[in-house]
Amino acid sequence: MQDCGEFQTVDADKERKEMGRIGRFIRLERKRQDMTLSDLGEAAGLTPSLLSRIELGKTLPSLMSLRMISRALNVSMFSMFSSVEVDSQIVRAADRKKIQRSEYSVQFELLAPNVTGYMEPVLISLEPGTASCDSLMTHPADEWIMVLQGKIDAELNGKIYTLNEHDCLYIDGSSVAHRYVNTSESVAQAVVVMSPPGW
Numbered sequence: 001m002q003d004c005g006e007f008q009t010v011d012a013d014k015e016r017k018e019m020g021r022i023g024r025f026i027r028l029e030r031k032r033q034d035m036t037l038s039d040l041g042e043a044a045g046l047t048p049s050l051l052s053r054i055e056l057g058k059t060l061p062s063l064m065s066l067r068m069i070s071r072a073l074n075v076s077m078f079s080m081f082s083s084v085e086v087d088s089q090i091v092r093a094a095d096r097k098k099i100q101r102s103e104y105s106v107q108f109e110l111l112a113p114n115v116t117g118y119m120e121p122v123l124i125s126l127e128p129g130t131a132s133c134d135s136l137m138t139h140p141a142d143e144w145i146m147v148l149q150g151k152i153d154a155e156l157n158g159k160i161y162t163l164n165e166h167d168c169l170y171i172d173g174s175s176v177a178h179r180y181v182n183t184s185e186s187v188a189q190a191v192v193v194m195s196p197p198g199w
Contacts, residue, residue, distance in 0.1 A: 020057040022066075022080045027055040029073050043072035063099070063106070064134050071139070076115040076197055077108075088113060096123075105130050111191070120197035125189050126152070126182035136177035141194040143173045145180065150188025153181045163190075 030040050037048040037055075044051075045068055053059040054069075061069065070077045078097045090113075097110040105127030112121055124132055136155060145154070146168045154161045154169050156178045163169060171178060173194070182188035 016057070019054075019060045022060065023055045023057040025080045026051070026069060026073070029075060030055075033073065035073075040069070040072055044068040066099075067133070067137075076120070078110045078115055106132060115197045117197070119193055119195040121191060121193045123189060124180065124192055125187055126150075126180070127187055128182055128185050130182055132180040136179050138175070138177050139173045139194075141173045141196055142171070143178075144168065144170045144193045146191050148189045148191060150182060150186055151184040152188050152190055153183045155179050155181065 026040075030037075035043075037051050040046075041048040041051055044065075046065060050059070050061070050065070051069075054061050054065075066077050066080065070080065077099055091111060099108040100106075107125040109123040109125075110120070111123055112119075126132065136157075145152075145163070147163045147165055149165060151165075152163045154163055156171065156176050158177075161169065162183070180190065180192075
């Protein structure tokens with residue numbers, strides 16, 4: 001079992017609210033699925049003690065921990081982060097659901113109203129020298145990426161492919177372990193579309 005660390009934020013009040021919201025969501029979803037903390041811990045590869053602290057709002061999980069929990073519960077990470085419901089086909093920039101990992105300067109923004117459809121478009125913003133996740137990962141979804149700004153190295157099964165502005169890449173996420181790294185000297189942004197949804 002892993003204890004993947006804590007999510008760091010700057011605004012203490014915002015952090016407390018976010019910890020509470022994420023913890024309540026995970027606890028309600030776990031109980032809805034009739035899972036114990038041990039069941040969820042085994043499915044997610046995390047310790048029950050870490051899960052208990054998260055559910056009680058005592059710690060905000062790392063991005064990797066959130067991914068592991070969301071996959072174990074079969075829910076989107078975005079559903080944990082925002083209580084704002086977009087009841088429209090149009091998603092205004094100010095209304096996007098966001099996941100921010102400040103200690104690694106990574107931000108994910110959902111570009112669709114929700115994650116109930118067949119695809120999940122996400123805007124990724126990476127500060128120089130940062131990566132989309134800590135290590136290479138696979139997931140049961142196809143993935144398409146287009147770099148909008150900067151330069152991104154796509155690490156695929158140990159090989160590195162440099163993507164410049166407007167370059168695109170399509171991968172089978174279930175068989176290709178991958179992540180994205182900003183190798184430019186300014187913020188890099190890319191649109192990533194996953195089908196089926198997998199964040």
